[in-house]
Amino acid sequence: xxxxxxxxxxxxxxxxxxxxxxxxxxxxxxxxxxxxxxxxxxxxxxxxxxxxxxxxxxxxxxxxxxxxxxxxxxxxxxxxxxxxxxxxxxxxxxxxxxxxxxxxxxxxxxxxxxxxxxxxxxxxxxxxxxxxxxxxxxxxxxxxxxxxxxxxxxxxxxxxxxxxxxxxxxxxxxxxxxxxxxxxxxxxxxxxxxxxxxxxxxxxxxxxxxxxxxxxxxxxxxxxxxxxxxxxxxxxxxxxxxxxxxxxxxxxxxxxxxxxxxxxxxxxxxxxxxxxxxxxxxxxxxxxxxxxxxxxxxxxxxxxxxxxxxxxxxxxxxx
Numbered sequence: 001x002x003x004x005x006x007x008x009x010x011x012x013x014x015x016x017x018x019x020x021x022x023x024x025x026x027x028x029x030x031x032x033x034x035x036x037x038x039x040x041x042x043x044x045x046x047x048x049x050x051x052x053x054x055x056x057x058x059x060x061x062x063x064x065x066x067x068x069x070x071x072x073x074x075x076x077x078x079x080x081x082x083x084x085x086x087x088x089x090x091x092x093x094x095x096x097x098x099x100x101x102x103x104x105x106x107x108x109x110x111x112x113x114x115x116x117x118x119x120x121x122x123x124x125x126x127x128x129x130x131x132x133x134x135x136x137x138x139x140x141x142x143x144x145x146x147x148x149x150x151x152x153x154x155x156x157x158x159x160x161x162x163x164x165x166x167x168x169x170x171x172x173x174x175x176x177x178x179x180x181x182x183x184x185x186x187x188x189x190x191x192x193x194x195x196x197x198x199x200x201x202x203x204x205x206x207x208x209x210x211x212x213x214x215x216x217x218x219x220x221x222x223x224x225x226x227x228x229x230x231x232x233x234x235x236x237x238x239x240x241x242x243x244x245x246x247x248x249x250x251x252x253x254x255x256x257x258x259x260x261x262x263x264x265x266x267x268x269x270x271x272x273x274x275x276x277x278x279x280x281x282x283x284x285x286x287x288x289x290x291x292x293x294x295x296x297x298x299x300x301x302x303x304x305x306x307x308x309x310x311x312x313x314x315x316x317x318x319x
Contacts, residue, residue: 006317008032009081010057011309013302014088015141016041016165019052022306023060029310033060041087049094050118057082082122083113083313085305086141089124099129099138103176106147106308110315125312128177137182141305142168142276146177148308149274149299159267160274161289162301163256163281165190169263181266183259192251198233202248210287212246216253217288220261229254256288264292271295276304 006026013020017040023033035056044052061080089097097114109125116122127140146160146168156175162168165186171179193199219229233251236242242250264270272295275282286296 006079006081008060009083009310009313010060011306011313012053012057012082012084012088013086013141013305013309014040014084014093015086019056020302020305021056022302024306024310026310026314029306031306041090041092046092046094049088050116050122053082053084053094053116053122054119080121081313081317082116082119083125083309083316084116084122085125085144085309089114089127090140095124097124097126099127099140102128102130102180103173103178104128104143105176106144106151106311107315109143109147110312113312113316123313123316125309128180130180135179135181137180139168139170139180139182142170142180143177144308144312145276145301145304146170146172146180146308147311148304148306149276151307151311152299152303153274153297158274159270159272160276161263161285162276163285164277167259171267181263183262185255185259189252189255192230192233192255193248196230198231198237199247199251200234201237201244202233202251204244206245206248208284209246209249212242212249213253213284213287214291215242216250216255217257217260217291219254220257226254226258229258252284253288256284257291260285260288260292260294264294272297274299277301 009024009026011022011024019037019039021035022031024031039052088094095116098112100108100112112126113123116124125144128143130137142162145162149160150156150158150172157173160170167183167185169181170177193202222229233247237247273289274297275285276299278301282298289296
């Protein structure tokens with residue numbers, strides 16, 4: 001792909017559970033329109049991906065929606081590129097894109113995008129992997145958020161925490177991602193809450209309870225380790241005043257507290273983290289990070305995704 005960058009592009013963050021699409025003005029970075037749904041990988045068969053993408057973007061690509069009018073219609077579907085990031089590029093997704101060995105830059109991602117079969121001018125951004133004798137790990141989607149978070153801050157080095165079902169902790173140095181670690185905090189929380197005896201009182205929804213969450217965080221590194229701390233959700237509910245509506249927050253605190261404790265131990269010099277995520281996740285992680293003495297710089301996940309993918313798209317368009 002070569003030539004001048006288009007005046008609009010479509011950025012899609014397509015994960016296991018969710019689909020998020022943004023129509024973006026490339027000159028200003030302004031989001032002209034957006035769409036979200038629960039049609040992630042779990043909801044679609046492989047053959048359905050191009051059809052679903054077309055159903056969500058054809059009006060944007062043909063000059064409809066927020067970009068309607070003569071100028072939008074004149075640009076034509078073929079000139080509005082789509083860039084996809086996330087698990088959509090896995091073997092379970094639309095089409096498998098490579099996972100690049102670290103260290104990797106945003107330019108490396110751009111140089112290795114792959115065409116998505118079934119639609120013209122649709123590109124899948126690759127992920128990254130770390131494979132050493134001591135550490136084997138994989139990432140899809142969070143890499144563009146990490147690059148985007150640093151780009152928004154105007155720096156090229158730093159640590160990012162990207163919480164979620166599988167939280168990622170990424171380190172970037174001089175514009176290169178040099179290492180990352182995946183922690184299964186979100187998935188473990190769901191498993192403990194809905195499939196164990198200690199989580200039984202937390203089956204029903206309850207509001208976030210900061211005091212119970214902080215109590216859970218305080219159990220990080222406790223004698224007996226995290227598996228004992230999780231069981232305390234039951235013993236404290238029975239004999240130490242932990243109410244049923246607090247159990248979920250306590251379990252969350254135990255797991256997030258342990259995640260932060262482990263990463264602080266693995267990276268002794270860690271003092272500042274760019275926390276990339278939605279408001280709800282940033283609230284709890286900020287409490288745990290600050291309790292560990294780590295300074296937090298909050299970054300909205302949508303903004304990070306857009307900044308990262310737009311940097312990849314600009315490089316790709318100029319090839």
